[in-house]
Amino acid sequence: MASSKKEEKAKSAKAAAIEKMKNKDFKAARKFAAQAQKLCPNLDENDDVVRIIHVCDVHCSDDAQKVFEGERDWYKIIDVDPTADMDSIKKQCQKLTLVLHPDKNKFPGAAEAFQLICEARAVLMDYEKRSFYDSKCRANALAKNSRFPNKQKESEFNDFEKGRAKSNFNDGQIWAVYDTLDSMPRFYALINKVVVRDFKMDITWLEPCVPDNEEEKKWLNRGLPASCGKFRHGCNEIIEDHAIFSHLLSWNKIINYEIFPKKEETWALFKNWDIEWYRDEERHNNKEYDFEIVEILLDYCSDFGAPVVYLSKMKGYVSIFSRKHEEGTKLSKVVTVKERLRFSHKVPSLKNEGENGDQRFFELDPAALPPNLTTKDV
Numbered sequence: 001m002a003s004s005k006k007e008e009k010a011k012s013a014k015a016a017a018i019e020k021m022k023n024k025d026f027k028a029a030r031k032f033a034a035q036a037q038k039l040c041p042n043l044d045e046n047d048d049v050v051r052i053i054h055v056c057d058v059h060c061s062d063d064a065q066k067v068f069e070g071e072r073d074w075y076k077i078i079d080v081d082p083t084a085d086m087d088s089i090k091k092q093c094q095k096l097t098l099v100l101h102p103d104k105n106k107f108p109g110a111a112e113a114f115q116l117i118c119e120a121r122a123v124l125m126d127y128e129k130r131s132f133y134d135s136k137c138r139a140n141a142l143a144k145n146s147r148f149p150n151k152q153k154e155s156e157f158n159d160f161e162k163g164r165a166k167s168n169f170n171d172g173q174i175w176a177v178y179d180t181l182d183s184m185p186r187f188y189a190l191i192n193k194v195v196v197r198d199f200k201m202d203i204t205w206l207e208p209c210v211p212d213n214e215e216e217k218k219w220l221n222r223g224l225p226a227s228c229g230k231f232r233h234g235c236n237e238i239i240e241d242h243a244i245f246s247h248l249l250s251w252n253k254i255i256n257y258e259i260f261p262k263k264e265e266t267w268a269l270f271k272n273w274d275i276e277w278y279r280d281e282e283r284h285n286n287k288e289y290d291f292e293i294v295e296i297l298l299d300y301c302s303d304f305g306a307p308v309v310y311l312s313k314m315k316g317y318v319s320i321f322s323r324k325h326e327e328g329t330k331l332s333k334v335v336t337v338k339e340r341l342r343f344s345h346k347v348p349s350l351k352n353e354g355e356n357g358d359q360r361f362f363e364l365d366p367a368a369l370p371p372n373l374t375t376k377d378v
Contacts, residue, residue, distance in 0.1 A: 135234035185246035
């Protein structure tokens with residue numbers, strides 16, 4: 001008898017959910033459907049209540065706050081993380097299209113939900129479209145993020161703020177921008193026009209070109225950083241926040257914009273880097289990395305990479321680094337072409353020579369120093 005009463009209540013909740021769906025009140029419909037599911041928990045994927053819940057979930061996700069004005073949150077609509085790989089997105093879309101297909105799901109709103117899944121799939125399963133969409137999302141996240149804690153750290157001898165003075169911005173330049181991962185300067189912005197000198201810029205975000213290497217594609221699809229390589233135009237935006245800009249870049253343009261390490265620059269490398277980090281869920285979710293600082297000995301070459309020498313922090317300083325020595329031997333290596341993504345970002349620096357000209361050291365911009373390197377060594 002108790003079981004019969006539960007079934008009646010479940011049917012009543014299901015009927016109430018359908019009525020709410022007819023009125024496009026999917027949030028309320030979702031609550032009634034959840035009640036029905038709780039009353040009769042032994043449901044499989046073919047049950048009507050489950051189909052109702054899927055319809056409501058898609059509509060509720062679409063009705064939630066947009067990523068930014070006029071742009072849907074496709075990741076939320078299909079219920080995956082923005083860092084999900086292509087296989088995960090494909091499986092989720094297949095699952096949802098099966099349960100929402102109009103031939104199998106006749107509930108109010110199912111056809112519209114099915115169409116939303118198809119649109120999400122069209123964007124997120126296409127590398128170029130997904131990259132452009134992610135570019136717009138990152139640009140919007142930057143616009144909302146007014147705090148750049150590393151930006152406030154003062155240098156010890158040189159004034160790096162002079163390099164990013166508003167008067168230094170001009171049309172046609174490419175600037176590095178602090179990113180949304182850990183506020184390191186890994187985003188790139190092309191200045192289309194200085195609209196107002198103090199301060200309004202018409203910019204185009206630069207996005208990594210589609211790599212030929214499948215492992216690199218998977219790296220980028222997971223949202224991992226790429227600040228070294230070839231870049232193409234992303235979305236346009238008007239920027240009025242001067243604080244997001246780190247430093248002016250040097251670059252080459254043949255077909256795409258080529259940004260690679262150059263001789264005597266200082267760069268941060270990912271410590272213990274591995275191209276298969278995209279498989280590491282824990283590392284990716286925590287977004288915690290360790291870094292090493294290197295001096296570039298020769299311009300990066302597309303045939304072999306770039307030779308580098310490791311730098312270590314000098315005792316008593318936060319941002320003064322010199323070449324690392326071990327038993328009198330400079331520690332150097334070649335970052336090969338296959339290790340290109342090991343370069344995290346350029347760290348602006350000013351070089352100083354010792355009294356005899358043989359002991360050079362660099363003062364690095366504290367605003368671009370990774371968190372694990374910003375404490376004073378004593």
